[in-house]
Amino acid sequence: MRGSINMRVDRSANLKARVGGRRSLMVRAIAADSKELRLSNGTGAKWFPASWRNFPVQQQPDYPDADKLKGTLSELSTYPPLIFAGECRTLQSRLAKVAVGEGFIVQGGDCAEAFTQFNANNIRDFYRLLLQMALVVAFGGGVPVVKLGRIAGQFAKPRSAGMEKKGDVELPSYRGDIINGPEFTSEARVPDPHRLVRAYNHSAATLNLLRGFSSGGYGGLMRVSKWNLDFMANSAEGKHYMDLARRVDEAIAFMSAWGLDLNSPVLNTTEFFTSHECLLLDYEETLTRLDSTTDQFYDCSAHYLWMGERTRQLDHAHVEFMRGIQNPIGVKVSDKMDPRDLVTMIAKLNPNNTPGRLTVITRMGAKAMREKLPKLIEAVRQAGQIVVWVTDPMHGNTETVAGYKTRRFENIRNEIEAFFDVHDSMGTIAGGVHLEMTGNNVTECIGGGSQVSAEDLESRYHTHCDPRLNAEQALEIAFYVASRLKKRRDKLAGISMSSTAATKMEH
């Protein structure tokens, strides 16, 4: 049952204690904010970074040491923002293009980033994979690709169950490294505020390297086309990629012969953005800062934040928090979403109908997608709302095999297929994919060209939460997406050619 765990929903005593315990923080947020925002969400209610505290909230940890939490948040509030608000505006302008079919989003990364898997090689391998996927999609689709990592902050996890049982022992569930530890011991599972600072520091260091790659030449097109990951020489997907990369190289050589400056920033830098689930509101509030150039609040923990399926109740804290931050945002939507509620949600989160502000990330499995997505699209269309539609083909396809949480490649692919089919048939825009994936050669999802079997799961199952596509599987998805975008492009070109021909005949 949604939100059945660890809830502080409408337990007013608990809520009062919670707000009371943090009075100084809240009062400071209000007092320091003489520029409180009055957003037109239909209720006229004021928004400020701590206003979510007046609403019921789901999936937050119960810290045993309230003073330590208060001290940690106060320390974090003095730390610099991780991103600059202007970058969010750039991202939003890219997403506005996606909304009208002039771009495509490739968003991906770990289900849960882990402190123990934090090292330069992992960051590099993930970055390379995401850029390779972007290259494949841009080449096939003929549109710019927005590169959005689930990285540098993806540390908090909502859980279906509050407790985890192994044999006779039952412990609180692991909720992500920013909250508690994955080890199955009672000590590890206690929420520890110090983890907030560790998560911030890990995010800062990760972002630093990503920025270095992106601006220092590593992520430039000429390098991307030359990269090959370990698996590439021996796999069909790898060969397919190297083939494409050769064509890119030929195109660059031709353009250079034609006078293109190979030192141009277009060839030597790349745009890369970060994202994570906006779940742990203590942390997100603390990193929410007033942008002096616009006088508006941005959550400076990442460029883009999304709200999860388990925390998107219309009258609860996460919706309240997200409606006020000016970052581009997303909301996950399963088949449980009522079309009218989606329209209400969109109106709350994007009252000015700003293109690029809001992404709807559908995740429901292929079958439900074919039945339900048309109804959601129709309701949004009738309401005249502008959103970017993205598919997350992972979270509607989780199953347990041989004791491991896994997903089948064919189900993932089928959901993407359903997503494109529905949008193509309704004349709307399939705007992106949202994947759980890693640059490592793990065996967490079954199937794909690499033929990971149920028996293979145990050999390299490293995720701390949900199963991720490995590099080869992720690249295979990118080729499929590229083929669908190419089909869409060819169809549009066909339509415009035949209308040109028709116009000529009329004259």
Ligand SMILES: O=C[C@H](O)[C@H](O)COP(=O)(O)O
């Ligand atoms: O990543 C998403 C959720 O946190 C995850 O799917 C929850 O997993 P659970 O159902 O094992 O709690």
Ligand SMILES: C=C(OP(=O)(O)O)C(=O)O
């Ligand atoms: C929690 C997640 O997804 P959802 O909210 O869609 O279940 C996630 O993206 O890891």
Ligand SMILES: [Mn+2]
């Ligand atoms: Mn997940």
